Amino acid sequence: QRGGFGFLGGPGETQIEADRRIIQERMSKIERDLEQVKRTRSLHRASRKRVPYPIVALVGYTNAGKSTLFNRLTSAEVLAQDMLFATLDPTARAIKLPHGARIMLSDTVGFISDLPTQLVAAFRATLEDAIEADVLLHVRDVSHEDTQAQAADVQAILRDLGINPDDGQRVVEVWNKADLLDGEERARQLEVAAHRPEESRPVLVSALTGEGMDRLTAAVEARIARSRPxxxxxxxxxxxxxxxxxxxxxxxxxxxxxxxxxxxxxxxxxxxxxxxxxxxxxxxxxxx
Ligand SMILES: Nc1nc2c(ncn2[C@@H]2O[C@H](COP(=O)(O)OP(=O)(O)OP(=O)(O)O)[C@@H](O)[C@H]2O)c(=O)[nH]1
Ligand SMILES: [Mg+2]
The missing domain is CATH 3.30.70.240 (Alpha-Beta Plaits)
Structure with a gap:
């Protein structure tokens, strides 16, 4: 009971009613926020269309390290948190790659399995940047035990969005959190990566330590050079x-x-x- 004093009783709602009300209020607020995100997104997209830079979008399972990588590449203060959906309002920033090419780097919301159907449409709205991107960086947490299943989920969503995840010219797999792999596991991952054809070879990185950033920017530069004469x-x-x-x-x-x-x-x-x-x-x- 809340609002009363124990056995004195009095007016008040039971805890479960209070929880229900609080959850209902949070749901309405999140739904309103998502509407706002959709509106500002389309405005941003319209203004970004006038910037003729290639768009590079970070996509991937929630918690894979997209925002950490975004920060590392832009040195911007984007929220990086060990929590789900830290990035509901995605962010984009223009940056210059080492060889001078400018790109628009876009952070997006993380994917997750078994998303309730009412939310799928709203999430998709935040992924429209990905649909328009020249290059997609599919960020994967390769230290996670479910990394294969997570990758399969992300690829299924990409297909739903009309993007072919096997198109190596457009989609680059970024194998993140390399710092968490032990020597043996790292060697195994490098071996697997080395056996993929060059144009679709994954890049092993650590957004946390900065390992592999040079190889990642080179992979992006190569794709942009091919898609933008x-x-x-x-x-x-x-x-x-x-x-x-x-x-x-x-x-x-x-x-x-x-x-x-x-x-x-x-x-x-x-x-x-x-x-x-x-x-x-x-x-x-x-x-x-
Ligand atoms: N050890 C290690 N941790 C990392 C690395 N990259 C990210 N993390 C951690 O993983 C957690 C999630 O990182 P985020 O960058 O917020 O993940 P995200 O993909 O943006 O997550 P959502 O926005 O929820 O989709 C944070 O605690 C990061 O510090 C990495 O290379 N190594
Ligand atoms: Mg994020």
Whole structure:
């Protein structure tokens, strides 16, 4: 009993009623929060679309270490906690990779098995970034005893979202928490990884210690280079319209002033702009 004094009784609700009310209130609040997340997400996505950087999304089972990895790669203060669903409102941040490529790195909410059906739609809404991503980093806790089952669950959800988890060009498996493996287990994991074909080889890392970050960024850079061609071209002096078109449709990686006011540019394009670019700048030279 609450609100009364033992045998004196008095008005009050039983503990179970109070718990029920508190849980009901929390559920309503979480549902409202999810609505808000959906709304702000679509706004963010709209503004991000104007940034022509490739999107790299961190996906994976809850507690796999996505936010820790996000922090390590961005040095941002995103909530990393040993609790479920620490990331309900995902975060994105633009970062520059070691060789100069800019990407938009996006942290997403963790997947979990047997999600109640009422929640599936709401969770999916927070994963829309993943659907639009150029590259997905599937972060796995390889020190977890259920790591295989967790990976299978994540892959099933990716398929549901229309993403082929076996497409090595798009999905990179990040085998996290390497620091928790003993020598023997680590050697075994490295062996398994080494036997996968290069274009879909997992990267063993520790988001906590920073081990393997160089290999991870190299894997991302390789995929972006393949999915976003880079061209060199020269604009004549005063060709502001072409320059504006390039700014709107691609990313200008470098510019140098040439003779007579000409402008030598290197630009990176999303694949779907390559055709329009080729028609407009037939003399451009593909670099990579
Ligand atoms: N030992 C070790 N612990 C790690 C590593 N990466 C993350 N962790 C820990 O694992 C726990 C979960 O990490 P998070 O980064 O919050 O996991 P998450 O994938 O973002 O989880 P959700 O947001 O719930 O999906 C935290 O206690 C981290 O400190 C790692 O490489 N090694
Ligand atoms: Mg997280």
């Amino acid at each position: 880079v061209y060199a071209l020269t604009l004549e002096a005063g060709d502001g319209r072409s320059l504006a078109w390039l700014h709107a449709n691609g990313e200008i990686l470098g510019r140098e002033d040439g003779a007579e006011g000409a402008l030598a540019l290197t630009v990176r394009l999303p694949l779907e702009r390559e055709g329009a670019f080729g028609a407009r700048f037939p003399e451009a030279r593909r670099l990579s």
